Amino acid sequence: MLKKLLRGLFTIIGLLLGYLIGDEIIHNNYFLNSGYFSNSPIKTILFLILSTILFGIILFLISPWINSLIIKVMDYIEKSIQKLPATEILFGTMGAIIGLAVAALFVNLLARIPIIGAVLAVVVAVIMAALGANIAIRRREELISLISSIGIKKAATGKDKKSKGDYRGYPKVLDTSVIIDGRIFDICQTGFVEGSLVIPNFVLEELRHIADSSDGLKRNRGRRGLDILNKIQKELNIEVQIYEKDFPDIAEVDSKLLKLAQVLNGKVVTNDYNLNKVAEFQGVPVLNINELANAVKPVVLPGEEMRIQIIKDGKESGQGVAYLDDGTMIVVEGGRKYIGETKDVVVTSVLQTAAGRMIFAKQKEEA
Numbered sequence: 001m002l003k004k005l006l007r008g009l010f011t012i013i014g015l016l017l018g019y020l021i022g023d024e025i026i027h028n029n030y031f032l033n034s035g036y037f038s039n040s041p042i043k044t045i046l047f048l049i050l051s052t053i054l055f056g057i058i059l060f061l062i063s064p065w066i067n068s069l070i071i072k073v074m075d076y077i078e079k080s081i082q083k084l085p086a087t088e089i090l091f092g093t094m095g096a097i098i099g100l101a102v103a104a105l106f107v108n109l110l111a112r113i114p115i116i117g118a119v120l121a122v123v124v125a126v127i128m129a130a131l132g133a134n135i136a137i138r139r140r141e142e143l144i145s146l147i148s149s150i151g152i153k154k155a156a157t158g159k160d161k162k163s164k165g166d167y168r169g170y171p172k173v174l175d176t177s178v179i180i181d182g183r184i185f186d187i188c189q190t191g192f193v194e195g196s197l198v199i200p201n202f203v204l205e206e207l208r209h210i211a212d213s214s215d216g217l218k219r220n221r222g223r224r225g226l227d228i229l230n231k232i233q234k235e236l237n238i239e240v241q242i243y244e245k246d247f248p249d250i251a252e253v254d255s256k257l258l259k260l261a262q263v264l265n266g267k268v269v270t271n272d273y274n275l276n277k278v279a280e281f282q283g284v285p286v287l288n289i290n291e292l293a294n295a296v297k298p299v300v301l302p303g304e305e306m307r308i309q310i311i312k313d314g315k316e317s318g319q320g321v322a323y324l325d326d327g328t329m330i331v332v333e334g335g336r337k338y339i340g341e342t343k344d345v346v347v348t349s350v351l352q353t354a355a356g357r358m359i360f361a362k363q364k365e366e367a
Helices: 002-027 043-083 087-111 116-138 140-159 176-180 183-190 201-213 216-235 253-266 273-282 289-295
Strands: 171-173 199-202 239-244 267-270 286-288 303-310 320-324 331-332 342-353 356-363
Touching: 002 043, 087 116, 087 140, 140 253, 171 253, 176 183, 176 201, 176 216, 176 267, 183 216, 183 303, 199 201, 199 253, 201 216, 201 239, 216 267, 253 267, 253 273, 267 273, 273 286, 273 303, 286 289, 303 320, 303 331, 331 342
Parallel strands: 171 199, 171 267, 199 239, 267 286, 331 356
Antiparallel strands: 303 342, 320 331, 342 356
16 A cells, blocks of 8 residues: 555656656757747647656656665664664654754854855754764663652642652662662561662672572572562562663663662662762762661660670680670670670670671679
8 A cells, every 4th residue: 555655656746847847948948949849839738748747657667666765764764763762762852853953053054155065054964963862862861860850859849848858758779788688678667668669670680690609608698689579579568660771881780779879869778888988979879778777776875784695705805795686796804704604794885886886894793
């Protein structure tokens, strides 16, 4: 059906072209010297008819080759477009339009240049359109983030519900270490985490590689992480999103996580100390599980008494070591000789470090 329509269309174009060419020949007196059309309207009409029919027949005969070329070009364009995501097509089109709009500012000036002006104007317009499309496609994630942030700011201004810097309802991007750790499940179960959990596809790939490792410890850690994800999806009443897109120009997973958090205007959830520091340097908000665990530990002040069981010796001579239920280490002066016994101790000092909190104490009798 399409081929017949195109053939008919090209035949009509050939007829019109033949008429216009014949009319141009007659009115510009190309045969004036011979006097062929002078005072002979019949010859003029016959020439117009002949020219019209001739070009119509020519276009009719060559239309199958033209149709075949057009169909091949259309098929190629269609297959190429099908491989592209809808966002790339949309932003590419918008970028090309913006590029053409910019080119229009000085195309008219170029067109005034003699001989090559028109060609130069067309070339510049094509280059600007291609450049605009390329920039828009490469920066589409940043553009989406910008549009989203503008929409969020407008909503926040209208409703006046969220204060500046309030990220509670924003997406939480989980990294590999915090998934394997597993405490994120318990935290979400308590209801303290608001907003959706975002699990990037590249994090899932890293977990799969760890779960397939030949090292038994790594394999168990990877499988634990996958089990935690299944529990989060099935047992928690919280939105879980799988982010399919990747950042092929970024090699490391940690850098991809920070980039994704910027794109989604969210926070990275981690227990990785180094990732936390890099995120702070780049201005990316982070929720550190270890910092949360330290924050919710009970406060212990010097002079308080507690009953503990000394389980091993310490680094210094005569020291004994015990642990609270939350894992906080207690160093007892002179407690080495009481290993395995339960003793009453008095807290002398508390040391807060990046790795956690340490409590120093001595036996109650000595205090």
